[in-house]
Amino acid sequence: MSHSIVSADALLSFCVACFKKLGLNSEDAQITAENLVFANLRGVDSHGVIRLKVYADRLEAGGFRVRSNRRIISEGDAFALMDADHGVGQVAGLEAMRLAIGKAEKAGVGFVAVKNSNHFGAAAFYALRAVERGMIGLAATNAGASMAPTGGRVGRLGNNPVSIAIPSGKYPPVVLDMATGAVAWGKIFVAQQENKKIPTTWALDKHGNPTDDPNAAAQGGLIQPFGGYKGYGLSFLIDILTGVLSGGGFSTHVKSLYQNLDSASHVAQSFAAINIAGFMPLADFQSRVDQIIDLMHQCPAAPGTERIYVPGEIEHEMEQRRRIEGIPINATLKDELSTLGAKLGVPFPL
Amino acid sequence: MSHSIVSADALLSFCVACFKKLGLNSEDAQITAENLVFANLRGVDSHGVIRLKVYADRLEAGGFRVRSNRRIISEGDAFALMDADHGVGQVAGLEAMRLAIGKAEKAGVGFVAVKNSNHFGAAAFYALRAVERGMIGLAATNAGASMAPTGGRVGRLGNNPVSIAIPSGKYPPVVLDMATGAVAWGKIFVAQQENKKIPTTWALDKHGNPTDDPNAAAQGGLIQPFGGYKGYGLSFLIDILTGVLSGGGFSTHVKSLYQNLDSASHVAQSFAAINIAGFMPLADFQSRVDQIIDLMHQCPAAPGTERIYVPGEIEHEMEQRRRIEGIPINATLKDELSTLGAKLGVPFPL
Numbered sequence: 001m002s003h004s005i006v007s008a009d010a011l012l013s014f015c016v017a018c019f020k021k022l023g024l025n026s027e028d029a030q031i032t033a034e035n036l037v038f039a040n041l042r043g044v045d046s047h048g049v050i051r052l053k054v055y056a057d058r059l060e061a062g063g064f065r066v067r068s069n070r071r072i073i074s075e076g077d078a079f080a081l082m083d084a085d086h087g088v089g090q091v092a093g094l095e096a097m098r099l100a101i102g103k104a105e106k107a108g109v110g111f112v113a114v115k116n117s118n119h120f121g122a123a124a125f126y127a128l129r130a131v132e133r134g135m136i137g138l139a140a141t142n143a144g145a146s147m148a149p150t151g152g153r154v155g156r157l158g159n160n161p162v163s164i165a166i167p168s169g170k171y172p173p174v175v176l177d178m179a180t181g182a183v184a185w186g187k188i189f190v191a192q193q194e195n196k197k198i199p200t201t202w203a204l205d206k207h208g209n210p211t212d213d214p215n216a217a218a219q220g221g222l223i224q225p226f227g228g229y230k231g232y233g234l235s236f237l238i239d240i241l242t243g244v245l246s247g248g249g250f251s252t253h254v255k256s257l258y259q260n261l262d263s264a265s266h267v268a269q270s271f272a273a274i275n276i277a278g279f280m281p282l283a284d285f286q287s288r289v290d291q292i293i294d295l296m297h298q299c300p301a302a303p304g305t306e307r308i309y310v311p312g313e314i315e316h317e318m319e320q321r322r323r324i325e326g327i328p329i330n331a332t333l334k335d336e337l338s339t340l341g342a343k344l345g346v347p348f349p350l
Numbered sequence: 351m352s353h354s355i356v357s358a359d360a361l362l363s364f365c366v367a368c369f370k371k372l373g374l375n376s377e378d379a380q381i382t383a384e385n386l387v388f389a390n391l392r393g394v395d396s397h398g399v400i401r402l403k404v405y406a407d408r409l410e411a412g413g414f415r416v417r418s419n420r421r422i423i424s425e426g427d428a429f430a431l432m433d434a435d436h437g438v439g440q441v442a443g444l445e446a447m448r449l450a451i452g453k454a455e456k457a458g459v460g461f462v463a464v465k466n467s468n469h470f471g472a473a474a475f476y477a478l479r480a481v482e483r484g485m486i487g488l489a490a491t492n493a494g495a496s497m498a499p500t501g502g503r504v505g506r507l508g509n510n511p512v513s514i515a516i517p518s519g520k521y522p523p524v525v526l527d528m529a530t531g532a533v534a535w536g537k538i539f540v541a542q543q544e545n546k547k548i549p550t551t552w553a554l555d556k557h558g559n560p561t562d563d564p565n566a567a568a569q570g571g572l573i574q575p576f577g578g579y580k581g582y583g584l585s586f587l588i589d590i591l592t593g594v595l596s597g598g599g600f601s602t603h604v605k606s607l608y609q610n611l612d613s614a615s616h617v618a619q620s621f622a623a624i625n626i627a628g629f630m631p632l633a634d635f636q637s638r639v640d641q642i643i644d645l646m647h648q649c650p651a652a653p654g655t656e657r658i659y660v661p662g663e664i665e666h667e668m669e670q671r672r673r674i675e676g677i678p679i680n681a682t683l684k685d686e687l688s689t690l691g692a693k694l695g696v697p698f699p700l
Contacts, residue, residue: 078428079458079628108429111459111624136591149646151655156645164587174590176583208652227577233526233661236646237514240524241486244638245629251645274461278429280597288594295601296586299502302558308501311583 003328010349011327012037014341015052021344022059023066024088032090035121040327043318044177046186047122049329050193053336054257055088055119056344061261064088064118070095073247078107081246082114086264089120093139097126097271101133104273113241114269115248119143119257123163124177124312130165130273131173134282137165138272142242142249144256144265147181148222149236150229153208156251159185159223160238165312167276169286171293175312180235181223188214188223193332243268353678360699361677362387364691365402371694372409373416374438382440382471389472390677393668394527396536397472399679400543403686404607405438405469406694411611414438414468420445423597428457431596432464436614439470443489447476447621451483454623463591464619465598469493469607473513474527474662480515480623481523484632487515488622492592492599494606494615497531498572499586500579503558506601509535509573510588515662517626519636521643525662530585531573538564538573543682593618 006014015033020026032055040048058064068087072080080099084092096112103110120126123139130137143158159181166174179185183202191198191214198217200210206220217223225231243250249266257265276285296310329337334350341348356364365383370376382405390398408414418437422430430449434442446462453460470476473489480487493508509531516524529535533552541548541564548564555561556570567573575581593600599616607615626635646660679687684700691698 074628076458076628077456078453078460079624081629103428106427107457107459108426109457109459109461110428113629136595148652149649149658149660151651151658152646152649153652154650156649164591166587166590174587176587178580178583226580227532230528230576230581233528236642236661237516237524237526240516240639240642241514244635244642245486245624245626247630247634247638250638251642272459274429274595276595278424278426279431279463279595284597285594288597288600289590292586292590292594292601295506296499296502299499299506300504301501302498302503305501308499310499311586 003330004334004350005326006329006349007326008037008041008323011040011049014337014346014349015049017346018052018056018340018344021346022056024059028088028091031094032088035090035125037327038125039122041319041322042122042124042315043322044122044315046184046190048327049337050186050189050333051119051121051257053340056340057261058118058257063261063263063265078103078109078111080112082112084114084117086116086118089118089267089269092117093120093126093269093271094129096269097129097137097139097273100271100273101130101135104135104275108275108278109273111270111272113246114271115246116264117248117267117269118265119267120269122177123161124165124175124315126271127163127165127177128173128175131167134167134276136167136274136276139163139269140238140242141269142239142254142267144254144259145252146185146223146256147225147232147235150225150232153204155222157232157235157239158254160235160242162238166289167282167286168289168293169283170290172316173312174289174293174310175315177312180225180231180238182226182231183223185223188217192218194330242270245270353680354684354700355676356679356699357676358387358391358673361390361399364687364696364699365399367696368402368406368690368694371696372406374409378438378441381444382438385440385471385475387677388475391669391672392472392474392665393672394472394665396534396540399687400536400539400683401469401471401607403690406690407611408468408607413611413613413615428453428459428461430462432462434464434467436466436468439468439617439619442467443470443476443619443621444479446619447479447487447489447623450621450623451480451485454485454625458625458628459623461620461622463596464621465596466614467598467617467619468615469617470619472527473511474515474525474665476621477513477515477527478523478525481517484517484626486517486624486626489513489619490588490592491619492589492604492617494604494609495602496535496573496606497575497582497585500575500582503554503572505572507582507585507589508604510585510592512588516639517632517636518639518643519633520640522666523662524639524643524660525665527662530575530581530588532576532581533573535573538567542568544680592620595620
């Protein structure tokens, strides 16, 4: 499939303008747009502007509240609980991450749970905010039920992701950002848009059979957990640490981004920060992280391996390249965004 | 292979007596013995009394310091850093977990990192201490390098485990306790002792080839990470959150329990507690956990599945059974423990 190339700046401006037309204030529009373009820049196209259309649909239908009244329900020296009032997940997420960082500045650790939130895009976006402040950051979310527990055949858990970001010295930050499914759900949408088959370990169809057809997976199918029962266990624990602990939705109470556009999705998230200064000077820590990265890079390679990576390295290099070369947008997505832009009165930059 | 049965009480008394003969004070001997028998009770025999012999060897050779001088290097409202002075990992681990719980009582969250520790046995032992206090508990450790990064063929990371334990209501606590390898290293030792083959997805031999021979795996081989690069990523992050952050050993600096018995192993651990009371009344939380457990149990089953479990459930049921029926000890292990007991002047209870 042919791709067009759009600069990150142009794509960001387009998204910001769309979100403003949809009623978000300038700051909220900027945060949400930055999160989407961040994902595209890092090569995580499944969480990038491919989501803009459904965000627009939910903002118009009411599933995302344009004007929400976020509030802190309870807090202490090292924790807080936020009610996001069904606003945009990115806006609540960034505020919660900043709150966790602020707690960690004083207490050493901060943990913030958020209920009544929404899809928050790429989790690394939040975890990396802690890195900017010399901290370790963590962000996790639950999601609409798309995976069965091990031995089951009906969705009971989301493809719940967690991101942990670590400050480094001479190397880019270490950024783990992984879903607990064998694959990010959005990658199946990308395969749909690009008319490609998927590996049979990614998903089940609606009958519970493995499938290589992204359409069969998307039409009532399920993601398989990664690594068998351990992936199930991690997804289950993330749901407890987000949805159950926050007082928000969990398991089947969380609704998919793509269904019931006018209704709350009951997504919940958690954010944590650990202030490295409590343990050692930041420069010492950064040097130690560089050392462990070196130990991975210098590991003798298995036959067929040219280079060994640490988490976040591939995405960082992609970001460097795409900041210069621009972001590829496939023809289906280009049509979708152009149509959306035309409807909102925002010309798509192609 | 034939098994003998020993009651948990008799096995505990035997271990306590051995540890006292080896020089531990009564409290430390009790803690360490309880940790080993806890693993056997829960069916995690790879972390049970199969480790007693090497613990004894290290206590005698000096790799575990009989009398250690643990100290808090730094602390704040929600965190602490402990130097375990190369004492027994279980003793340092329990103290660190209690410290995390104490921090969480006041600040809402507590996080404690420990350096210069040692093998601490089953991680769930610590995480469950938080559950006893109405909190969520987390315990993680690094370990001697036995896994390669994805694409590598030499050990650079331990089969680093993490446990998270969650208070529940009518059901047993949810307890995730998983290593980041495809299998716990100790299960390969069990297979060795029982002369059984292992699945080829568990380990590589010393040449980097998959093997079904537990001896080939144990003789310079490597565990494979679970779930491919995601398991590698989790193991790498656990090493950073334990070894790198604590100022202790990480990657190849951490030594195996079974090598250099007279030398420090430079193991590092981290412990965290989240006080549920900050978020909602404990009873409400417990009810919500019961609800999510029900949602898993009641999920329609895939063909061939009789029952769907949540993490920790199988181990809990095993514990109930073994408390009544006793703990099976295979002939090789019985010989090893009997010989150790004879040497220390503690009769093995068979």
